Amino acid sequence: MPELPEVETIKRGLLPLIGSTVVSVSTDSSLRFIQAEKAKGRSLEDVKRRGKYLIFKFEDLDMMLHLGMTGALTFASPSRFRAQWVFSSTTLTLTDPRGFGRVIATSPGDYSKIKGLSQLGPEPLDDAFDVKLFVDSMSKYGAPIKARLLGQKSMAGPGNYICDEALWRARINPGVRSLTPAKARKLALELINVMEEAIQSGGMSMRNYVQVDGGTGSAQNSLQCYGRVGLPCHRCGAALVKTRVAGRGSTWCPRCQKL
DNA sequence: CACGCCTCCTGTGCGC
DNA sequence: TGCGCACAGGAGGCGT
Numbered sequence: 001m002p003e004l005p006e007v008e009t010i011k012r013g014l015l016p017l018i019g020s021t022v023v024s025v026s027t028d029s030s031l032r033f034i035q036a037e038k039a040k041g042r043s044l045e046d047v048k049r050r051g052k053y054l055i056f057k058f059e060d061l062d063m064m065l066h067l068g069m070t071g072a073l074t075f076a077s078p079s080r081f082r083a084q085w086v087f088s089s090t091t092l093t094l095t096d097p098r099g100f101g102r103v104i105a106t107s108p109g110d111y112s113k114i115k116g117l118s119q120l121g122p123e124p125l126d127d128a129f130d131v132k133l134f135v136d137s138m139s140k141y142g143a144p145i146k147a148r149l150l151g152q153k154s155m156a157g158p159g160n161y162i163c164d165e166a167l168w169r170a171r172i173n174p175g176v177r178s179l180t181p182a183k184a185r186k187l188a189l190e191l192i193n194v195m196e197e198a199i200q201s202g203g204m205s206m207r208n209y210v211q212v213d214g215g216t217g218s219a220q221n222s223l224q225c226y227g228r229v230g231l232p233c234h235r236c237g238a239a240l241v242k243t244r245v246a247g248r249g250s251t252w253c254p255r256c257q258k259l
Numbered sequence: 260c261a262c263g264c265c266t267c268c269t270g271t272g273c274g275c
Numbered sequence: 276t277g278c279g280c281a282c283a284g285g286a287g288g289c290g291t
Contacts, residue, residue: 003284069285098268143262159284
Protein backbone atom coordinates (compact mmCIF):
# COMPACT_ATOMS: atom_id res chain seq x y z
CA MET A 1 0.00 0.00 0.00
CA PRO A 2 0.94 3.58 0.14
CA GLU A 3 3.36 3.88 3.05
CA LEU A 4 4.15 7.09 4.90
CA PRO A 5 5.90 8.90 1.98
CA GLU A 6 3.10 8.10 -0.44
CA VAL A 7 0.40 9.21 2.00
CA GLU A 8 2.38 12.39 2.70
CA THR A 9 2.64 13.08 -1.04
CA ILE A 10 -1.09 12.54 -1.44
CA LYS A 11 -1.78 14.84 1.49
CA ARG A 12 0.25 17.64 -0.05
CA GLY A 13 -1.63 17.19 -3.30
CA LEU A 14 -4.92 17.61 -1.46
CA LEU A 15 -4.08 20.91 0.22
CA PRO A 16 -5.65 22.99 -2.61
CA LEU A 17 -9.01 21.50 -1.61
CA ILE A 18 -8.94 23.28 1.75
CA GLY A 19 -11.77 25.77 1.93
CA SER A 20 -14.01 24.03 -0.58
CA THR A 21 -17.26 22.28 0.21
CA VAL A 22 -18.33 18.70 -0.43
CA VAL A 23 -21.42 19.02 -2.60
CA SER A 24 -22.25 15.33 -2.87
CA VAL A 25 -20.78 11.90 -2.10
CA SER A 26 -21.16 8.49 -3.71
CA THR A 27 -19.89 5.19 -2.33
CA ASP A 28 -19.99 1.57 -3.40
CA SER A 29 -22.19 0.90 -0.35
CA SER A 30 -19.70 -1.46 1.29
CA LEU A 31 -19.40 -0.94 5.04
CA ARG A 32 -15.71 -0.10 4.83
CA PHE A 33 -16.36 3.05 2.82
CA ILE A 34 -19.93 4.06 3.63
CA GLN A 35 -18.85 6.68 6.18
CA ALA A 36 -17.41 8.77 3.36
CA GLU A 37 -20.96 10.05 2.97
CA LYS A 38 -20.76 11.93 6.26
CA ALA A 39 -18.64 14.58 4.55
CA LYS A 40 -21.58 15.73 2.48
CA GLY A 41 -22.39 19.41 2.81
CA ARG A 42 -19.33 20.11 4.93
CA SER A 43 -16.47 22.46 4.25
CA LEU A 44 -12.92 21.09 4.34
CA GLU A 45 -10.84 22.97 6.88
CA ASP A 46 -7.57 21.03 6.78
CA VAL A 47 -5.91 17.84 5.62
CA LYS A 48 -3.50 16.07 7.94
CA ARG A 49 -1.53 12.86 7.96
CA ARG A 50 -0.80 10.57 10.89
CA GLY A 51 1.25 7.49 10.01
CA LYS A 52 -0.46 6.07 6.95
CA TYR A 53 -3.81 7.68 7.78
CA LEU A 54 -5.13 10.72 5.96
CA ILE A 55 -7.28 12.94 8.13
CA PHE A 56 -9.82 15.25 6.52
CA LYS A 57 -10.81 17.88 9.05
CA PHE A 58 -14.24 19.42 8.82
CA GLU A 59 -15.70 21.87 11.30
CA ASP A 60 -17.48 19.28 13.42
CA LEU A 61 -16.14 16.04 12.00
CA ASP A 62 -12.88 14.23 11.29
CA MET A 63 -12.85 11.78 8.43
CA MET A 64 -10.03 9.25 8.52
CA LEU A 65 -8.97 7.47 5.37
CA HIS A 66 -6.66 4.48 5.28
CA LEU A 67 -5.69 3.31 1.81
CA GLY A 68 -4.96 -0.31 2.69
CA MET A 69 -2.82 -2.02 0.10
CA THR A 70 -4.29 -0.76 -3.15
CA GLY A 71 -6.10 2.43 -2.31
CA ALA A 72 -5.53 5.46 -4.52
CA LEU A 73 -6.95 8.96 -4.30
CA THR A 74 -7.09 11.01 -7.49
CA PHE A 75 -8.89 13.82 -9.26
CA ALA A 76 -9.65 11.46 -12.12
CA SER A 77 -13.14 10.00 -12.64
CA PRO A 78 -12.85 6.26 -13.18
CA SER A 79 -16.04 4.23 -13.65
CA ARG A 80 -15.32 1.92 -10.73
CA PHE A 81 -14.61 3.47 -7.36
CA ARG A 82 -15.13 2.98 -3.62
CA ALA A 83 -15.98 6.56 -2.79
CA GLN A 84 -16.28 9.81 -4.64
CA TRP A 85 -16.46 13.28 -3.13
CA VAL A 86 -17.75 16.00 -5.41
CA PHE A 87 -16.33 19.32 -4.26
CA SER A 88 -17.49 22.64 -5.62
CA SER A 89 -14.23 22.94 -7.53
CA THR A 90 -13.33 19.34 -8.44
CA THR A 91 -14.08 15.67 -7.79
CA LEU A 92 -11.96 13.45 -5.57
CA THR A 93 -12.17 9.70 -6.15
CA LEU A 94 -11.03 6.77 -4.02
CA THR A 95 -10.30 3.58 -5.93
CA ASP A 96 -9.28 0.42 -4.09
CA PRO A 97 -9.49 -2.84 -6.08
CA ARG A 98 -8.58 -5.04 -3.16
CA GLY A 99 -10.81 -3.20 -0.74
CA PHE A 100 -8.55 -3.24 2.31
CA GLY A 101 -8.81 0.48 2.81
CA ARG A 102 -11.48 2.17 4.90
CA VAL A 103 -13.09 5.44 5.82
CA ILE A 104 -13.97 6.28 9.42
CA ALA A 105 -15.74 9.41 10.63
CA THR A 106 -15.36 10.57 14.22
CA SER A 107 -15.93 13.64 16.29
CA PRO A 108 -12.95 16.00 15.96
CA GLY A 109 -9.78 14.65 17.51
CA ASP A 110 -11.44 11.57 18.98
CA TYR A 111 -9.43 8.61 17.72
CA SER A 112 -10.03 6.39 20.72
CA LYS A 113 -12.24 4.02 18.76
CA ILE A 114 -9.72 3.59 15.97
CA LYS A 115 -7.21 1.13 17.32
CA GLY A 116 -4.66 1.67 14.56
CA LEU A 117 -4.62 5.39 15.23
CA SER A 118 -4.89 5.43 19.00
CA GLN A 119 -2.03 2.93 19.39
CA LEU A 120 0.12 4.44 16.67
CA GLY A 121 3.77 5.12 17.48
CA PRO A 122 5.46 8.53 17.15
CA GLU A 123 5.90 10.33 13.84
CA PRO A 124 9.42 9.66 12.57
CA LEU A 125 9.66 12.94 10.64
CA ASP A 126 8.63 15.17 13.54
CA ASP A 127 11.40 17.20 15.11
CA ALA A 128 10.18 15.82 18.42
CA PHE A 129 10.79 12.21 17.38
CA ASP A 130 12.57 10.54 20.27
CA VAL A 131 15.27 8.23 18.89
CA LYS A 132 16.09 7.01 22.38
CA LEU A 133 12.57 5.63 22.92
CA PHE A 134 12.83 3.78 19.62
CA VAL A 135 16.27 2.44 20.54
CA ASP A 136 14.97 1.23 23.91
CA SER A 137 12.07 -0.65 22.35
CA MET A 138 14.25 -2.27 19.69
CA SER A 139 16.82 -3.33 22.26
CA LYS A 140 14.34 -5.60 24.00
CA TYR A 141 14.21 -9.23 22.87
CA GLY A 142 10.92 -10.05 21.16
CA ALA A 143 9.29 -10.54 17.78
CA PRO A 144 11.45 -10.23 14.65
CA ILE A 145 12.53 -6.62 14.11
CA LYS A 146 10.66 -6.36 10.84
CA ALA A 147 7.43 -7.61 12.44
CA ARG A 148 7.76 -4.92 15.09
CA LEU A 149 8.40 -2.20 12.55
CA LEU A 150 5.34 -3.24 10.53
CA GLY A 151 3.30 -3.16 13.74
CA GLN A 152 3.48 0.68 13.74
CA LYS A 153 3.87 0.92 17.51
CA SER A 154 7.50 1.97 17.82
CA MET A 155 7.29 4.27 14.83
CA ALA A 156 4.41 5.32 12.59
CA GLY A 157 4.61 4.82 8.86
CA PRO A 158 7.01 2.12 7.68
CA GLY A 159 5.65 -0.57 5.37
CA ASN A 160 7.26 -3.39 3.51
CA TYR A 161 9.50 -1.53 1.11
CA ILE A 162 10.68 1.01 3.67
CA CYS A 163 11.57 -1.75 6.12
CA ASP A 164 13.50 -3.73 3.53
CA GLU A 165 15.41 -0.66 2.38
CA ALA A 166 16.25 0.61 5.85
CA LEU A 167 17.24 -2.84 7.13
CA TRP A 168 19.52 -3.28 4.14
CA ARG A 169 21.13 0.13 4.71
CA ALA A 170 21.64 -0.61 8.41
CA ARG A 171 22.90 -4.16 7.62
CA ILE A 172 20.31 -5.75 9.88
CA ASN A 173 18.65 -9.10 9.18
CA PRO A 174 14.84 -8.69 9.18
CA GLY A 175 14.45 -11.74 11.44
CA VAL A 176 16.72 -10.49 14.25
CA ARG A 177 14.89 -10.34 17.59
CA SER A 178 16.85 -7.65 19.36
CA LEU A 179 19.28 -4.89 18.41
CA THR A 180 22.25 -3.31 20.09
CA PRO A 181 21.61 0.37 20.85
CA ALA A 182 24.07 1.37 18.12
CA LYS A 183 22.29 -0.80 15.53
CA ALA A 184 18.88 0.42 16.65
CA ARG A 185 20.02 4.03 16.33
CA LYS A 186 21.38 3.34 12.86
CA LEU A 187 18.07 1.71 11.90
CA ALA A 188 16.04 4.69 13.12
CA LEU A 189 18.18 7.08 11.08
CA GLU A 190 17.96 4.94 7.95
CA LEU A 191 14.18 4.57 8.29
CA ILE A 192 13.95 8.34 8.46
CA ASN A 193 16.35 8.75 5.52
CA VAL A 194 14.41 6.31 3.34
CA MET A 195 11.12 8.05 4.12
CA GLU A 196 12.48 11.55 3.53
CA GLU A 197 14.10 10.56 0.26
CA ALA A 198 10.91 8.86 -0.92
CA ILE A 199 8.91 12.01 -0.19
CA GLN A 200 11.48 14.03 -2.17
CA SER A 201 10.88 11.61 -5.06
CA GLY A 202 7.11 11.98 -4.87
CA GLY A 203 6.58 8.44 -3.58
CA MET A 204 7.27 4.90 -4.75
CA SER A 205 5.22 3.89 -7.80
CA MET A 206 6.41 0.35 -8.43
CA ARG A 207 2.87 -0.95 -8.14
CA ASN A 208 -0.40 0.91 -8.18
CA TYR A 209 0.43 4.05 -6.21
CA VAL A 210 -0.26 7.28 -8.06
CA GLN A 211 -0.31 10.89 -6.96
CA VAL A 212 -3.60 12.79 -6.82
CA ASP A 213 -3.01 14.25 -10.30
CA GLY A 214 -2.41 10.74 -11.70
CA GLY A 215 1.36 11.24 -11.92
CA THR A 216 3.85 8.67 -10.65
CA GLY A 217 6.62 9.07 -8.11
CA SER A 218 10.20 8.00 -8.76
CA ALA A 219 11.36 6.50 -5.45
CA GLN A 220 11.29 3.03 -7.05
CA ASN A 221 14.30 4.09 -9.14
CA SER A 222 16.54 4.41 -6.11
CA LEU A 223 15.65 1.16 -4.35
CA GLN A 224 18.76 -0.77 -3.32
CA CYS A 225 17.05 -3.89 -1.98
CA TYR A 226 13.27 -4.11 -2.24
CA GLY A 227 12.22 -5.82 -5.46
CA ARG A 228 15.78 -6.90 -6.28
CA VAL A 229 15.67 -10.58 -5.27
CA GLY A 230 18.31 -12.56 -7.16
CA LEU A 231 20.16 -9.44 -8.24
CA PRO A 232 23.61 -8.57 -6.86
CA CYS A 233 23.81 -6.59 -3.62
CA HIS A 234 24.98 -3.09 -4.46
CA ARG A 235 27.46 -3.27 -1.57
CA CYS A 236 28.99 -6.74 -1.71
CA GLY A 237 27.78 -8.37 -4.92
CA ALA A 238 26.08 -11.37 -3.27
CA ALA A 239 22.69 -12.31 -4.75
CA LEU A 240 19.84 -10.88 -2.67
CA VAL A 241 17.43 -13.45 -1.26
CA LYS A 242 13.75 -13.31 -0.39
CA THR A 243 12.17 -15.03 2.59
CA ARG A 244 9.01 -14.71 4.62
CA VAL A 245 9.36 -12.68 7.81
CA ALA A 246 6.30 -11.75 9.83
CA GLY A 247 4.24 -13.25 7.03
CA ARG A 248 5.59 -10.73 4.55
CA GLY A 249 7.94 -11.14 1.64
CA SER A 250 11.30 -9.78 2.75
CA THR A 251 14.33 -9.17 0.57
CA TRP A 252 17.80 -8.99 2.12
CA CYS A 253 21.47 -9.64 1.50
CA PRO A 254 22.73 -12.96 2.91
CA ARG A 255 26.25 -11.54 3.27
CA CYS A 256 25.67 -7.99 4.59
CA GLN A 257 22.66 -8.85 6.74
CA LYS A 258 23.61 -12.03 8.55
CA LEU A 259 21.49 -13.24 11.43
C1' DC B 260 0.29 -8.68 27.20
C1' DA B 261 2.93 -10.15 23.37
C1' DC B 262 3.08 -12.88 19.67
C1' DG B 263 1.76 -15.23 15.48
C1' DC B 264 -1.54 -17.07 12.52
C1' DC B 265 -5.58 -16.24 9.70
C1' DT B 266 -8.55 -13.36 7.18
C1' DC B 267 -10.59 -9.71 4.37
C1' DC B 268 -10.49 -9.02 -1.51
C1' DT B 269 -9.09 -8.65 -6.45
C1' DG B 270 -5.51 -8.10 -9.98
C1' DT B 271 -1.32 -9.58 -11.96
C1' DG B 272 2.51 -12.06 -13.28
C1' DC B 273 4.76 -16.20 -13.50
C1' DG B 274 5.57 -21.13 -14.54
C1' DC B 275 3.86 -25.08 -16.70
C1' DT C 276 -2.08 -19.17 -25.68
C1' DG C 277 -4.33 -20.42 -21.58
C1' DC C 278 -4.75 -21.84 -16.96
C1' DG C 279 -3.86 -22.11 -12.06
C1' DC C 280 -1.56 -20.54 -8.36
C1' DA C 281 1.25 -17.64 -5.45
C1' DC C 282 1.73 -13.37 -4.09
C1' DA C 283 0.92 -8.24 -3.62
C1' DG C 284 3.11 -1.52 -0.37
C1' DG C 285 -1.94 -3.53 5.52
C1' DA C 286 -3.93 -4.32 9.71
C1' DG C 287 -7.70 -6.21 12.69
C1' DG C 288 -9.30 -10.26 15.29
C1' DC C 289 -8.61 -14.04 17.82
C1' DG C 290 -6.32 -18.04 19.98
C1' DT C 291 -2.32 -19.43 22.65
